[in-house]
Amino acid sequence: MSLIWQEVKNHIRDKLSENSFSLWIKPLTPLEERDDCLVLGCPNKFSLNWVTENYKGEMEKRLNDIGKNRCKLILKVLAPEKKETVPELFKPSKQLSLPNISVGRINGRRRFNRDFTFDRFVVGKCNEFAYSASKALASNSGWKYDSLFLLSNTGLGKSHLSHAVGQAILEENPDTRAYYITAEDFVNEMIFALKNKRIDEFKDKYRRSCDVLLLEEVHFLSGKEKTQAELGYTLDALVNDKKKIIFTSSLLPKDMPNMTNELSSRLVSGVISTLEKPDYETRVKIIEKKSSENKIRLSEDIIHLFARHLTRDIRQIESTIRCLRAKSELMNAHIDMSLAKEVIDCQVSDPQNLSLEGIKKMICSYFKVDPAMLQSKSRKKIHAYPRNLFVYLCRNFTEATLEDIGKSINRNHSTIIYSSEIIEKKIKTDNTVKKHINFLTEKIKDVM
Numbered sequence: 257m258s259l260i261w262q263e264v265k266n267h268i269r270d271k272l273s274e275n276s277f278s279l280w281i282k283p284l285t286p287l288e289e290r291d292d293c294l295v296l297g298c299p300n301k302f303s304l305n306w307v308t309e310n311y312k313g314e315m316e317k318r319l320n321d322i323g324k325n326r327c328k329l330i331l332k333v334l335a336p337e338k339k340e341t342v343p344e345l346f347k348p349s350k351q352l353s354l355p356n357i358s359v360g361r362i363n364g365r366r367r368f369n370r371d372f373t374f375d376r377f378v379v380g381k382c383n384e385f386a387y388s389a390s391k392a393l394a395s396n397s398g399w400k401y402d403s404l405f406l407l408s409n410t411g412l413g414k415s416h417l418s419h420a421v422g423q424a425i426l427e428e429n430p431d432t433r434a435y436y437i438t439a440e441d442f443v444n445e446m447i448f449a450l451k452n453k454r455i456d457e458f459k460d461k462y463r464r465s466c467d468v469l470l471l472e473e474v475h476f477l478s479g480k481e482k483t484q485a486e487l488g489y490t491l492d493a494l495v496n497d498k499k500k501i502i503f504t505s506s507l508l509p510k511d512m513p514n515m516t517n518e519l520s521s522r523l524v525s526g527v528i529s530t531l532e533k534p535d536y537e538t539r540v541k542i543i544e545k546k547s548s549e550n551k552i553r554l555s556e557d558i559i560h561l562f563a564r565h566l567t568r569d570i571r572q573i574e575s576t577i578r579c580l581r582a583k584s585e586l587m588n589a590h591i592d593m594s595l596a597k598e599v600i601d602c603q604v605s606d607p608q609n610l611s612l613e614g615i616k617k618m619i620c621s622y623f624k625v626d627p628a629m630l631q632s633k634s635r636k637k638i639h640a641y642p643r644n645l646f647v648y649l650c651r652n653f654t655e656a657t658l659e660d661i662g663k664s665i666n667r668n669h670s671t672i673i674y675s676s677e678i679i680e681k682k683i684k685t686d687n688t689v690k691k692h693i694n695f696l697t698e699k700i701k702d703v704m
Contacts, residue, residue, distance in 0.1 A: 260289065260294065260319070260322070261286040261294065261296075263318070263322055264294075264315050264318050264319060264322075265281060265282075267314075267315075267318045268281055268311060268314060268315060268318070269281070271314065280303065280306060280307055280310075280311065281307075281311065283298070283299045283303065284296045284297065284298060284307070284331075285297040285334065287332065291327075292326065292327060292328060293327060293328045293329070293330050294319060294327060294328075294329055294330070295330045295331075295332060296329065296330070296331050296332070297331075297332055297333070297334040298331055298332065298333050298334065299333075299334060300333060301333050304331050304332070304333055307331060308331055312329055312331070315329050316328065316329045368419045368422050368423050368426075368436060369415075369419050370423075372415065372416040372417075372418075372419030372420055372423070373419075373420050373423055373424075374387075374390075374391055374394075374420045374424060376416075376545075376549075377413065377416055377417065377420060378534075378538065378541050378542045378545050379538075380534055380535060380537060380538025380541060381535055381537070381538065382412075382531065382532040382533060382534050382535055382538055383412070383413055383531045383532070383534075383538075385529050386406055386408075386413075386414075386417060386529040386530070386531050387417065389401075389404055389527050389529050390404065390406070390417040390418075390420060390421050390502075390529075391420075391421075391424070393421055393500060393502065394420070394421040394424035394425050394428075395424070395428075396428070401526050401527045402495065402498055402499065402500050402501060402526065403495070403500075403501045403502075403503075403525055403526025403527065404501070404502045404503070404526055404527050404529065405502075405503045405504075405505070405523060405524055405526060405527070405528045405529070406418065406502065406503065406504045406505075406529055406531065407504075407505060407506070407507075407508060407528060407529065407530045407531070408504075408506065408530060408531035408532070409506055409533075409569065409673060410506060410569065410571075410677070410680070411568070411569030411570055411571035411572070412531045412532070412533065412534075412569055412570060413531050413570060414504040414531055415472060415504060417531075418436070418470050418472060418502050418504050419436070419470075421468075421470065421500075421502055422434045422436050422468065422470050425468055425500070432467045432468060433465055433466055433467045433468070434467060434468040434470065435461075435462065435466050435468065435469050435470065436470040436472070437469075437470070437471060437472070438471075438472045438473050438476070439471060439472065439473045439474050439475070439476035439477050440473065440476045442471065442477075442483065442487070443476070443477070443480055443483050445458060446458060446482075446483055446486055459486075459489075459490070462490045462494075463489070463490050463493040463494070464493070466494065466499060467499055467500070468499065468500045468501075468502075469490075469494060469499065469500070469501045469502070470501075470502045471487075471501070471502070471503050471504075472504045473504065473505060473506075474503050474504070474505045474509075474512075474523060475505045475506060475507045475512050475674065475677075477512075477515065477519070478512045478513045478514050478515055478674075479513065479514040481514075481516065484515065484516050484518075484519045485516075485518075485519075487519060488516075488518050488519045488522055491519075491522045491523075492522070495522075495525070501526070503523055506673045506674075506677060507670050507673060507674060508524070508528075508670070509523045509524055511668075511670035511671075511674075512674075513674070533567065533568075533569065534570065536563055536564075539562075539563040539566065539567070539573065540559060540560065540563045542570060542573055543559050543562050543563060543566075543573060543577070544559060546573060546574055546577045547559075547577055550577050550578065550581050551581075552577070552580065552581050552584070552591060553591075554591065554596075555592075555593075557593060558591070558592075558593060558596045561593070561596055561597070561600065562576060562577075562596070562600070565600050565603075565604045566600075566603065566604070567655075572603060575603065576599055576600065576603050579599045579602065579603070580595065580596060580599045583595060583598070583599060611654070612650055612654060612656055612660065612661065612664045613664075615646060615649050615650055615653070615654070615700070616630060616646055616664065618696065618699060618700070619642050619645055619646045619649070619696070620642070622642075622695075622696065622699075623638075623641075623642040625638070625639060625642055630642065630643045630646060630665050631664075631665050631666045632666075643665060643675065644675040644676070644678050644679050645679060645692065645693070645696065646665065647661060647665070647672050647675040647676050647679075648675070648676045648679040648680070648693070649693075649696060649697075649700065650664075651672075651676050653697075653700050658672045658673065679693070
């Protein structure tokens, strides 16, 4: 079969350009040869249609010329190869390669962010204890606590400190087996291990082959009882062996829905440290640091303008400075107060033109739900989804506090954080949610 197909290929090659041959003929695969037909596989339907319309007749003619009278050419779309998706847990990978340091063994499964180091973390009253505790845990200075729980809203630096700890430990000892992983990935890897009868390998990796565990977003474990139980056993093994553990979360375990008491007690058995929103002085220091890293010089007036208005989180500050630099470079414009105010207008909403009630009215009108249902205890999707959208929009387009948003729908501040993060995750994976947010955002901007 291969000789016949090779003869046909050589014939058709002489009649086509090299590009056309490589694009349409070379990918064809001989599947079967019978007395009355030759079956070829095409990589996709478009390829099948194109070859049929443009080259099939010439190829059948060549088959007849070489003695295969009345031989038909049959084209089929090849079935896609089924590839088992193996989580990175079971793939060899290396931690961050540090300058001038040779890494002798395979360490954790994720690379650390090179930018997230202790040197680049801006310390202020809002995060001083978290910074000090993280640095103490990373060192061998006699710090007697092996577990640290970093608590904060998104964008306030808890991941920065988690990465910084991992990198500092590896700088001190490159052979340390440090595993940085999100709770979501931990769940996915455990499910894969169970389905593929590799749970012993999973347990060995995290219980016996781990020196440092850095587990992000532990609130994701809410409601996942089997994973909570497995993590509990893993933590017991690590604690007994005096291994170092860092957790990050936007919620305390006691405020996480459907979190077992057993795991909650383990998560908070060490030191708990909170990172708050940067105060004014810290915001000034952050703005100075970020502008320097972006190689732009800001006047004192612009620095304090940003410090007054950029109060949400550090990501907002970073985004504003990057936008200012981009606008200056692309428009060849001098960075002055006027340009700074233009950028500020894109980042900060005017709280006087927006209210919680205004957003609530918009949500209820769009989803045709009674405002009272947003305040109810109903967990039905028809009520919970609009409620979560309301929380997300209020946090992003008003200056209302978590407590204010919570009071407006009879919820506590922890639930408000949880609801907002649900939408933040779904925006990345669910196009319907993304479209809803984009539409409602435009409606909000119309009234601003």
